[in-house]
Amino acid sequence: MAHQHRFVTQAGTNIYLYSGHAPKWNGSGTPWTDAATTPFEIAMNDVTGQRWVPQEATSTTVFAGSQPIPRSYQSYPNVTEPIPIQIRATTHDNAVALLRLLKQELQAVSYRSPMLFVFYPDGATNPAVTEIYSASISVNPRFINDENSRGLLRCTIMVERAPLFTNQSDVTSVFSSTSANNASNHALPSPTGDLYHEGQPLNFAITPSNFTSSGMSKVYLASCKTPFASTSQAGSRSTGSYVIQVNDTNPWVNDFRLRMRVLQRYSAGSGVVQLYVNGIAYSEQIAVSGASYVDFGDYPVDVLRENDGSVQIAVTMHVLSGSVTLVNTTFVPYYDWCTIAPTMPNLTSSPLIVRSFRGTSPTSRPRLPLPAPQAYFNAAGVALIPVPIIGTVPRTYPSSRLFIAFHRADGTFNASDTATLSATTVPLFLSFRGGV
Amino acid sequence: MLAIPFTFRFDHLETGQPAARDLDLPNINGIVDSYDHASADKFGYESASVSFNSSLADGAWMLSALGRQFTVYDPYGIQCWQGIIHSITLRASGIDHTISLEKLANRIRVRFTTPFGTNAVSSTASDTTSQARYGVKDLVQSGGAKTKTEADALATRLLKELTIPPSNTAVAVAAKQERETACAVTLNCVGLYETLAWAVTSNTSTSQSETTAQATALLSATPNDWISAGRITASGLNASQFIAQDTTYRAKLEELLELGMSDGTPLSWGVYNDRQLEVVPFAGVNVGSAPIRRLSTSTQEPIIRNADGSEVLWWRVRPNYAYSSDLLDDGSAKGVVGRVSFRCDTNGMSLSLEGTDRSSADALIARTR
Numbered sequence: 001m002a003h004q005h006r007f008v009t010q011a012g013t014n015i016y017l018y019s020g021h022a023p024k025w026n027g028s029g030t031p032w033t034d035a036a037t038t039p040f041e042i043a044m045n046d047v048t049g050q051r052w053v054p055q056e057a058t059s060t061t062v063f064a065g066s067q068p069i070p071r072s073y074q075s076y077p078n079v080t081e082p083i084p085i086q087i088r089a090t091t092h093d094n095a096v097a098l099l100r101l102l103k104q105e106l107q108a109v110s111y112r113s114p115m116l117f118v119f120y121p122d123g124a125t126n127p128a129v130t131e132i133y134s135a136s137i138s139v140n141p142r143f144i145n146d147e148n149s150r151g152l153l154r155c156t157i158m159v160e161r162a163p164l165f166t167n168q169s170d171v172t173s174v175f176s177s178t179s180a181n182n183a184s185n186h187a188l189p190s191p192t193g194d195l196y197h198e199g200q201p202l203n204f205a206i207t208p209s210n211f212t213s214s215g216m217s218k219v220y221l222a223s224c225k226t227p228f229a230s231t232s233q234a235g236s237r238s239t240g241s242y243v244i245q246v247n248d249t250n251p252w253v254n255d256f257r258l259r260m261r262v263l264q265r266y267s268a269g270s271g272v273v274q275l276y277v278n279g280i281a282y283s284e285q286i287a288v289s290g291a292s293y294v295d296f297g298d299y300p301v302d303v304l305r306e307n308d309g310s311v312q313i314a315v316t317m318h319v320l321s322g323s324v325t326l327v328n329t330t331f332v333p334y335y336d337w338c339t340i341a342p343t344m345p346n347l348t349s350s351p352l353i354v355r356s357f358r359g360t361s362p363t364s365r366p367r368l369p370l371p372a373p374q375a376y377f378n379a380a381g382v383a384l385i386p387v388p389i390i391g392t393v394p395r396t397y398p399s400s401r402l403f404i405a406f407h408r409a410d411g412t413f414n415a416s417d418t419a420t421l422s423a424t425t426v427p428l429f430l431s432f433r434g435g436v
Numbered sequence: 437m438l439a440i441p442f443t444f445r446f447d448h449l450e451t452g453q454p455a456a457r458d459l460d461l462p463n464i465n466g467i468v469d470s471y472d473h474a475s476a477d478k479f480g481y482e483s484a485s486v487s488f489n490s491s492l493a494d495g496a497w498m499l500s501a502l503g504r505q506f507t508v509y510d511p512y513g514i515q516c517w518q519g520i521i522h523s524i525t526l527r528a529s530g531i532d533h534t535i536s537l538e539k540l541a542n543r544i545r546v547r548f549t550t551p552f553g554t555n556a557v558s559s560t561a562s563d564t565t566s567q568a569r570y571g572v573k574d575l576v577q578s579g580g581a582k583t584k585t586e587a588d589a590l591a592t593r594l595l596k597e598l599t600i601p602p603s604n605t606a607v608a609v610a611a612k613q614e615r616e617t618a619c620a621v622t623l624n625c626v627g628l629y630e631t632l633a634w635a636v637t638s639n640t641s642t643s644q645s646e647t648t649a650q651a652t653a654l655l656s657a658t659p660n661d662w663i664s665a666g667r668i669t670a671s672g673l674n675a676s677q678f679i680a681q682d683t684t685y686r687a688k689l690e691e692l693l694e695l696g697m698s699d700g701t702p703l704s705w706g707v708y709n710d711r712q713l714e715v716v717p718f719a720g721v722n723v724g725s726a727p728i729r730r731l732s733t734s735t736q737e738p739i740i741r742n743a744d745g746s747e748v749l750w751w752r753v754r755p756n757y758a759y760s761s762d763l764l765d766d767g768s769a770k771g772v773v774g775r776v777s778f779r780c781d782t783n784g785m786s787l788s789l790e791g792t793d794r795s796s797a798d799a800l801i802a803r804t805r
Contacts, residue, residue, distance in 0.1 A: 060439070075439060259512065274667075278744035284515075284709050285666050297514050300746030339513045371437060372466030386463070390443050391513025 003124060004035040005042065007132070008116035009105050017042050017085065019122055024151055025089040025098060032101070039098055043084035043154060054119070055081040056430040057163030076163035078133065087153040092146035095153045099139070106135035106157060116366065117161060118168075121432065128165035128433035129366040135159045165429040166193075166357075166366045174202065174396070174423040179209065182417045183265070183293060183330065183405040185227055188396040192436050193427030197257075199223070199335065199395030201369050202425050204354040206404070209418040215409035216352060216419070218341050220295060222403040223394035224334040225251040225258065231328050236269065238323040241276075244315045251333045252301050257397070260299035261332040262315060263405070265413065266292050271322025275315050288324050293405055293413040295339065299331065332403055338391035340375050350377045356393040357426055367426045396425055438468050440511060440751075440780050444486060446521075447505040461501055462494045472779035473508065473517040477755045477792050478690070480706025480714070481627035482775075484508065484517050488621055495526045495619030502535055502601055503570040505662075506625045515709045516751045519627040528619040534604045541575035541598040542566035543635075546587040547682075548579035558587035561595040570601070572659040573634045576682045628663055629707040632686035635659050639679040647671045647692040648715055651705075655713060658685045666712025672698035704756040719756045720772035720792060729757045750787045751778050759789060 007015040016038035023037055031037035044051045057076040085102070089095035109115045111133045120127035140154040174189055191200035202223075208216045230246035252258035262275060266288050275283040275296045283296040299315065313331065340354065356373045358365055375387040394402060404421065407413050427436055446461050464486070473484035484506065490498070501521050508517040523536035546558040558579070567573075577594060579587045635658050652665040673695055679688050693715060696702045702718035729748060730741050740748045740759075755773045774792025779785060 075437075277746075278742075280742050280744060280746075281667070282746075285712065295513075298512060300742065300744065302741075302746045337513050370466070372441075372463065374463075388443075388445050389465075390445070390509040392441065392511045 003120040003122045003127070004038070005120055006035070006118045007105070008118060010108075010113050010115065013105075015040065015102070015105065019044075022086070022088045025094050027090065027094045027097070032098070039088045040102070041086045041088065043086045045086070050082075050084060052082075052084050054431055055079055078160050079163050080158065080160045083157045083159060085155050085157055087155070089151040089153075091149070091151050092153075095146075095151050099137070099153055099155065102155075102157070103137055106132075106137060106159075109133065109135050114162075117159070119165060119431065119433075124433065125435040126167065126433045128429050128431065129168045130162045130165045131366060131368060132159045132161045162366075162368055163430075164195075164368060165431060165433060166368055166426050167433070168366055171203075171367060171424040171426050174425050175402075175421045178421045180206075180404050180419050180421040182413070182415050182419075183263075183403075185224065185401040185403045186421070188223060188400045188402050189425070190398045191396055191425075191427065194430045195428050196398065199397055200425050200427060201356040201395055202393065202402075202423050203357060204393075205351045205422040206354070206406070207351040207420045208406075209420050211408055211414065211417045215350070216406050217409050217411060218339065218407040219352060220263075220293075220337070220339055220403065220405040221354070221394050222261065222332055222334040222337045223397060223400045224261075224332050224403050225255075225399075226401060227330050227332040227403055229328045229330045233317060234326050234328060236323060236325045237317070237319050239271075239319050239321060242317045242319070242326075244317055244329050246313050246329075246331065248313050248331060257335055258301070258333045259335075259337075260301045261334050261337055262296045262299045263330045263332065264288075264294050264296065264317070265327040265330070265415075266290070266294065267325045267327050269322065269324040271324045272320040273324060274318045274320060276318060277315055281318075285320060288322075289411075291412045291414065293407065301333075334403070335397050335400060336392040336394040338373075338389055338393050340387055340389050352376075352387065353378050354389070354393060356395070369428070437466060437782060438471060438780050439782060439784050441465075442468070442471055442511070442516075442751075442780065443509040443513075444468065444471075445507045445509065446501055447507065461504075462490065462497055464488055464490075470779070470781040471508070472777065473751075474775060474777045475517075475627075475706070475708075475754050476776075477704050477718075477774040478693075478706065479627060480629045480708050481517050481519050482629075483627065484519060484625040486623045486625075489618045490621055492528060492619045495528065495621050498621050498623070499524055499526070499535055501623065503537060505628075506623065510749065510751055514752070518709060518711065519625040520631065521623050522626045522630075523624045525622045525624070526619055527622075535601050536604075537570060537573070537601050539598060540566070540570060540573050540601045541594065542570065543572050544575045544577065544591045544595050544598070546577045546579040546582070546591045546594075548582040548584075548587040551581070551583065556584065556587070558584065558591045561588075561591035563595055563599040566599040567659075571631060571634060571662070574636045574684075576636060627707055628711050629686070629713075631660050631662060632658065632689060633684045636682045636684050637679055637688070638681040638683060639677055641677045643677050644674040645677060647673050647675045647695055650675065650677060651689050651692050651713070651715065654685050654689050663707055663711050663713055666708070666710075667714045667716060669697075669703070669716050671696065671703065671715075706755075708754070716756065718772070719758050729753075730760050750785060751780070753778070753787065753789070755792070 004019055005017045015032050016035045018038050018041040022039050022041035025031055025039035032040055042052050057079050059076055087095050087098045089098055109132055114131040114133050116129055117132050118127045118129050136158050137155050143152055143154045193200060228248055230244055232244040232246060233242040270289040272285050273288050274281055274285045277300055282300060286294055288294055354375045357369050358367045373389050373393040375389045377385045406419060444464055468486055468488045470487045474482045476482040502524055504521050506519055506521050507515060510516045523534060525534045542563040544561045548556055550556050579590055648668050648671045652668060655663050655665055675692055675695055693703045693705050701721050703715055704718040705715040707713050740753060742748060753776050755776055758772050772792050773789045775790040777788040
């Protein structure tokens, strides 16, 4: 039979919406739980009122920018849309009883207790699922009186739902217990949903491998293009200025979503370092101590975008005090960057879980993006320990890579440390899912 | 949810606690409705506020955030504001409940005049538990004519009154009240520079030393040693180390830095990221050669750029820069910004740049979207 859309209540009860002329309910049983017998139908009759028009989420642009620096921050607000419904029963009283059922279920919907909406057009391979956060019903006054014993009521359900659809339980494995060297990068799959160029969310599980005795702290995660490192000015550097120059592959010339991150790896010494570009101090003064891998923040690439061909990057490293031993400087052209800084690092062999979409929740909940990303340690026998996330959890983009770097619990960086990396992603849709 | 996904983090500042432990407060990331911050010349990060709705239980739980360090990160993980939570307001069911550090005092002395007409000071009444929780906040009270015993008693009484942050509850009775389960929470924050006014000090030495070196020494001398020296431009100017009794660390620091540099160049200062004090030359002395930022309004949105053309994101804009605008003919610097106000809510964001109080410059840009 044809596919049917449906609501799924918090209790897991299905309320199917027939596409076409629904059978009439005779007052007994619960036929709405079966797609073939449900008395609720999507109203697609122009004579009796407006047809249902599935709405797509429209992005809200917060900051448009313009050439040559087109910055755009956009988000997808919740969608409010009307769903016209017809109710068919053998009698008017039975139709009212069905209307009451709908009211009871829909009016109880809230952000804390959402209802699922399964969008499954006829002919589609897969359904798309989203959440309804509020709903109200209004009855079409043309059908208040039962004419000619038709037992027909027409009403409109005004719903506020999540802007995006996804699948219900399937996730795509990105990495499955992959061994990740420290400060390494790994190919990410291209997104498969509607947000192909906007980034598809990722969940991670990161477990220290060869340094389980000391746990893990300060993890850097980024979705990026291939980073490049320079050993320019490597060695012991005392108070003074040192220019680090490198010819880069300028991936950001055509991809305005990319920013540039600069990190420096030190093997010894202690001091205060600040990085300058074009005579402007763009990083803070950062205290460096021992073997470490320090994030100096964004490198301004806007001017570089206006140059064609190979471009030379120049960063001036100011050692303001002390003496540090520089190993290399890494430039990461990134889309998304986050720093995860566990506040209780002395956990061993515990995977660090990072979630940007709903993970292992019950299968009745769609795997939609979380309002805010979550990170926590999941040690056996210990209550979940939440961990702060700073920045944006990496999303996968076309031809992108995942950059990962981590420090030990004592704050030191060891290039030979490895971690086991697992990651999953889920496609997001603005409406139709089709065969994806 | 904010239009721009900032990340908000709470940490402890009190002594004896881990440097960062924000596991014991509700996670407000993802539920904040509005965020604004301000930075100012001669202050640094000045103020910030965050508003969100929560359950009554979580709202009550948030009250324990008073005095916590509050740090804001932008979507790229870069710190863009830092300070402490100075007051918290809960609003639910017509009741406003505010708790604040404004009148807190946990180290109190009373200066009095003895029956013999001599000036004296009481014993110090001190609550170390409150100090460990919120930091040391001094109060020097004038006691008038008293005996030592009376002055000590006054100090002790004041301590009991003021050592716990006072709260204020106002009830607005309306004709129709609806019972709400949600609670509107507002966290009001001040920059850490403000905490330099919490403790007092004195120094009888009249020796001379460099002003910026003295300022750096003051940072480590204060009982609330939360601020460290960052980018400090040596003034080359010596001044007396004398500090009158009951002078706040902030007052002495400002007295020193107001003297400027040995060549007469005024200084600009403030506490910014990672609780570091910056002291640099004031950009307004020689505007033509000052660090300049250009305000480009010819594009779809006003964009602020450094001199090399790189963009400065609105929430990273700071005072003590010379700003110029594409609207002006020659593009030369026209004024120095003394105060920056940024706001972000669910619909968008706005930025306001004000001239310094050292000049009569009006607002260079005030745009609300």
